[in-house]
Amino acid sequence: MFYRRAAMLAALTATGMLLLSACGGDAGSDGATGEKAPAAASSSGEIELAFKRGTAQENNAQQNTGDWAKAAAPAAAVKKPVVRKWVQLSAGRAGTLNPVVVNGAGFTLYRFDDDSANPSKSTCEGECAATWPPYLIAPGGRIFVDGVKPSAIGVIKRTDGNFQVTIGGWPVHLFSKDLKVGDTNGQGVGGTWFGVTPNGQRAGRPTEAESGNQPSSGASSEVRPASSVILFDAPDFSESGASQGIAGPGCQNVRRGSDFGSLSTNGSVKIWEEADCQGRSATVEGNVSNLADIGFTTIRSIRFAG
DSSP: OOOOHHHHHHHHTTSOEEEEOSSOOOOOSSSEESSOOOOOSSSSOOEEEEEEESOTTTTTOOTTSGGGSGGGSTTTTTSSOOEEEEEEEEEEEETTEEEEEEOTTSOBOEEETTSEETTEEOOOOTHHHHHSOBOEEEEEEEEEEESSOGGGEEEEEOTTSOEEEEETTEEOBOOTTOOSTTOOTTTTGGGTEEEBOTTSOBTTSOOHHHHTSOOTTSOSSSOOBOSEEEEESSGGGOTTSOEEEEEOSEEEEOOSOSBOSEEEESSEEEEEEETTTEEEEEEEESOBSOGGGGTOOBOOEEEEOO
């Protein structure tokens, strides 16, 4: 577990923090690397991510790092996994797709229908991942948000130990055949690959709700167990305060703080007022923009299925 208390306390004064429970480690330098994140000794572990409002340029990100690194371009990323110290998620336009999420270098981000948003899981491995490089971020990395709500953003741990960004629960990818900014060559490939909108829907196509399939937001007649939860200190999923993410399985104690303003999750989960899933509890299904509305602002543990 790699936890820099002093650095985190300083960061909290300027930006929200996202902590995702998972196995992982620190990828080191600020930029992009081809090395996978090292496994931590702990079975739960942590990944720390900082939200920053605005673009990478507006936040004076270092040139040739993060999304701007040469190795991070889609055509270059096929050689080995690229782990970025910062990513940018912008609601924009690419080709005929509007809106669609593009990264800091302007490349289109895609979702895969064979993946899952509830729970968040990627099925794209091996040759698939070479053609469709997963959009990876390093522990301790920064996420610049530009028209994409923090409550729509998540991270999952892949089988190789790296952490992949999700939007609306869907793991997101680049396409190796997008060679220049604005390309959307991956749109509609195989009838399963589509640009991703700021809330995780298919860009340029009817939403799953409209077509009769399960919505990517996880809302359906059958609410599935959640695989992760993000707790925000302030109501309305504000990135101006601190945030903490927890993932299962089983009972997981909240590591930092106990009083929260809002909650974002991709399914059904049980929250508890005391550690080790003791005391008063409540079951929530999906996002809660103001926990005070349900009379449950103190959360010290969460129980997931499994």
